Amino acid sequence: MRSGSGSGVERGAPVLSLFRDARDGFTTVAVAVALVLSLALTFSVATATWVAGRSSEVQRVADAGAMAGQNAVAAFSTIAQVVDACVLSMGLAGVVVLGAGLVVSCVPGLSAAGAGVTEAGRGILDARRGFARSAAEGIERLEATLPLLVVANSASCVAANSGDGLSYAGCALPFPTESRSDFSALRSDVDDRRLEELSDQMGEASDEAEEAHDAARAALERGWLADCGSVPYCLRERAGSLAGLAGALNPDYPDASSWSFGAPLLRARAYYAARLEAEVVAGDDPEELTDSACRRAYYAYALQEVSRGSYAEAPDGSVSIELPSLPSNTDQTRETELYTDATWPCTEEAAGRTLHSSPLCPGATGAPSGTASLSALDAGSVRPCATCKMDVVDLGRVATASTAIENGFEHHWRLIVEASEEYERARNEEVAAEGRARELAEEAEGVFAWALEQLSVARPRLCPPGAWGCVSVVTRDARDVPAGLTSAFLSSAELPAGAAVSAAALAPDDSTARNSVLSRFLDALGAGDSALGGALDGVMELWGSLLVGYGSAYGDVARAGGEFLDGLDGVLGGTVGSWLRARLTQVMEATGFEPVDLRLRKPVLVNTRDVLDQSGLEQLSTVRSLVDALPAHGSPEEFARAMGVWVVDEVGSGSLTVAEVPVPGTGLSIPLTIDLSALAGAA
Numbered sequence: 026m027r028s029g030s031g032s033g034v035e036r037g038a039p040v041l042s043l044f045r046d047a048r049d050g051f052t053t054v055a056v057a058v059a060l061v062l063s064l065a066l067t068f069s070v071a072t073a074t075w076v077a078g079r080s081s082e083v084q085r086v087a088d089a090g091a092m093a094g095q096n097a098v099a100a101f102s103t104i105a106q107v108v109d110a111c112v113l114s115m116g117l118a119g120v121v122v123l124g125a126g127l128v129v130s131c132v133p134g135l136s137a138a139g140a141g142v143t144e145a146g147r148g149i150l151d152a153r154r155g156f157a158r159s160a161a162e163g164i165e166r167l168e169a170t171l172p173l174l175v176v177a178n179s180a181s182c183v184a185a186n187s188g189d190g191l192s193y194a195g196c197a198l199p200f201p202t203e204s205r206s207d208f209s210a211l212r213s214d215v216d217d218r219r220l221e222e223l224s225d226q227m228g229e230a231s232d233e234a235e236e237a238h239d240a241a242r243a244a245l246e247r248g249w250l251a252d253c254g255s256v257p258y259c260l261r262e263r264a265g266s267l268a269g270l271a272g273a274l275n276p277d278y279p280d281a282s283s284w285s286f287g288a289p290l291l292r293a294r295a296y297y298a299a300r301l302e303a304e305v306v307a308g309d310d311p312e313e314l315t316d317s318a319c320r321r322a323y324y325a326y327a328l329q330e331v332s333r334g335s336y337a338e339a340p341d342g343s344v345s346i347e348l349p350s351l352p353s354n355t356d357q358t359r360e361t362e363l364y365t366d367a368t369w370p371c372t373e374e375a376a377g378r379t380l381h382s383s384p385l386c387p388g389a390t391g392a393p394s395g396t397a398s399l400s401a402l403d404a405g406s407v408r409p410c411a412t413c414k415m416d417v418v419d420l421g422r423v424a425t426a427s428t429a430i431e432n433g434f435e436h437h438w439r440l441i442v443e444a445s446e447e448y449e450r451a452r453n454e455e456v457a458a459e460g461r462a463r464e465l466a467e468e469a470e471g472v473f474a475w476a477l478e479q480l481s482v483a484r485p486r487l488c489p490p491g492a493w494g495c496v497s498v499v500t501r502d503a504r505d506v507p508a509g510l511t512s513a514f515l516s517s518a519e520l521p522a523g524a525a526v527s528a529a530a531l532a533p534d535d536s537t538a539r540n541s542v543l544s545r546f547l548d549a550l551g552a553g554d555s556a557l558g559g560a561l562d563g564v565m566e567l568w569g570s571l572l573v574g575y576g577s578a579y580g581d582v583a584r585a586g587g588e589f590l591d592g593l594d595g596v597l598g599g600t601v602g603s604w605l606r607a608r609l610t611q612v613m614e615a616t617g618f619e620p621v622d623l624r625l626r627k628p629v630l631v632n633t634r635d636v637l638d639q640s641g642l643e644q645l646s647t648v649r650s651l652v653d654a655l656p657a658h659g660s661p662e663e664f665a666r667a668m669g670v671w672v673v674d675e676v677g678s679g680s681l682t683v684a685e686v687p688v689p690g691t692g693l694s695i696p697l698t699i700d701l702s703a704l705a706g707a708a
Contacts (some may be wrong), residue, residue: 083501083524086186086193088630091497091529093182094175094197095628098491099531101171104683104699105206108160108442111484111686111697114571115153116280116480120473121571121586122146122564123220124609125593127469128228128414131234131462132602136228143224145564150217152687160697161211163683167699168204172490175199184498195499197529199491200640207486210593215479223469228460237455241448248282248444251437252289260289260437267301269433286346286445287336293438297328306383312412316423318415323423326363327351331482343456345451348442351435353428355421361422367398371407380407381415388412466605473609479617494530494636495628528633531626586613 123146130139131158156483179197243519260276264270274295278284301324307316330349337345352358370384372391380402381389386411399409399417409416427433501523570585587610 087527094179094495119149160684234458240451251440322327
């Protein structure tokens with residue numbers, strides 16, 4: 026049994042004869058039908074392709090809307106970061122400059138400069154207070170408008186994609202829908218009152234130390250001149266000429282820096298020992314005998330006194346000086362042991378017990394009767410010798426001449442004693458003032474550390490609307506398929522209405538880990554040295570370093586602050602100022618400032634579920650309700666309210682000045698202005 030034939034024709038019944046001829050070739054009808062079917066299929070595929078392509082475009086528009094909405098959140102985050110960087114860096118700069126004022130204030134002679142530096146630091150902190158308050162208010166106002174900016178920016182993007190007969194409507198919604206940020210840290214203040222008080226007190230102590238230092242230096246110079254430097258006579262020259270002292274017993278000191286008041290004391294001991302040894306009581310007549318006896322008594326007394334003298338320097342720099350004042354006249358002699366000690370020989374004469382200058386006195390003819398004092402002679406207990414006439418006046422004349430005239434040893438000794446008293450007083454006052462400055466510096470170290478700790482509190486917690494992400498909902502109206510694709514071979518077709526959702530969130534861009542946002546911001550403020558001069562030349566540079574180093578505050582505070590302190594002039598090693606500078610640098614190194622992640626945030630597409638889950642919303646029902654609620658058209662406010670998001674316009678359109686940024690050290694302030702029309706997607 027056969028199922029067909031080679032010609033495609035059953036016996037006696039034509040089947041394909043319209044399409045095949047007797048020679049198995051295609052007929053004209055077959056060719057025409059094939060062409061019609063091919064064209065119909067081609068246009069059907071084109072129509073299906075057009076419909077499929079246009080159907081998927083709503084998702085692309087939803088993606089773009091989500092990214093556009095999240096762009097506004099990214100811009101706000103950058104603005105908030107710049108504001109926080111300014112507040113933190115200005116606070117750090119102010120405290121560091123105040124610390125510099127403390128360092129300079131405790132340097133003798135630089136109290137005025139220290140007061141100027143302290144005033145500059147206080148001015149920076151005052152400027153920071155005003156800026157922080159206004160910036161906190163401005164950033165909160167901007168954040169309150171952020172939901173509207175998100176909706177407006179995304180709606181503008183969605184509308185911009187309409188064309189070719191397709192109309193899109195929709196917007197992105199931020200989650201969370203309300204702010205959960207905390208900007209209270211921006212309003213935190215730094216109490217700098219104690220630092221200012223310490224600067225004043227340290228300035229007073231340094232002034233006292235400087236005044237005492239100058240007085241001590243002048244007294245030291247006077248003492249050295251009297252001992253070694255005056256021409257033609259000085260203590261050293263007199264010791265060599267009158268007592269023949271030389272070498273180690275009579276050393277020379279070329280300047281006051283190598284000299285101390287211990288030098289003339291040792292010289293005087295050697296001098297009076299030599300004079301006492303050389304003085305033998307003798308004379309051709311009673312008067313010469315008396316003069317010789319008085320000189321020997323004076324030298325013995327002087328040697329005893331200078332032997333009791335002392336000079337000592339304590340480890341803290343204070344001195345203890347005991348250089349005896351020798352009598353230079355009769356009245357002063359009466360106040361010494363020369364007058365009260367019973368050292369003068371007496372004899373029993375016919376007139377009674379008589380005092381003599383020496384046993385060799387021609388008038389000493391009676392039996393020896395011990396010794397008596399000159400005070401006993403004046404009191405009448407013994408009688409004066411009529412021959413030698415020894416009394417206190419004779420003894421007082423020994424030093425009178427040599428003290429009153431420039432070529433006398435005692436003249437220069439008196440100058441040295443007076444200078445030593447002034448030096449001891451001034452030097453000890455200087456040490457005491459330096460001690461007070463050191464105590465204040467130690468307190469200043471703690472107060473400085475406390476001030477930095479006030480700044481190292483947690484930074485503002487940033488969780489604005491959209492921090493978790495933005496969900497974009499977009500609808501598309503139905504429209505007919507273009508007639509060119511259907512009218513010739515197909516019935517009319519329609520692209521049905523459609524909707525799509527998408528979500529975007531912010532993700533850090535690792536390629537911007539060392540971004541130059543803050544550097545560009547600093548350049549925009551007009552970088553340059555301060556106009557304050559002197560120790561404050563680097564204030565602007567300091568602030569710039571701290572501002573740009575906001576991302577690694579821990580290291581940059583110590584580096585920038587240390588460099589600023591190291592640049593202070595007049596702070597010599599070994600001084601209280603040098604010690605305090607080193608301690609403040611260590612404090613800055615030890616203070617923990619958490620580094621701030623400065624990577625720029627960029628919008629990236631994410632799963633809608635991730636955003637809605639973080640917001641505590643169920644995905645399917647939430648998406649369905651959002652699509653159902655979305656109006657076909659309207660203003661951004663109407664879109665938002667239809668979607669259940671309350672938006673406010675806190676700042677209006679145009680621009681918003683978040684705050685006036687004061688530039689430390691210049692007296693200038695630059696407005697930080699935000700172009701709201703750009704954030705809202707306006708042309």
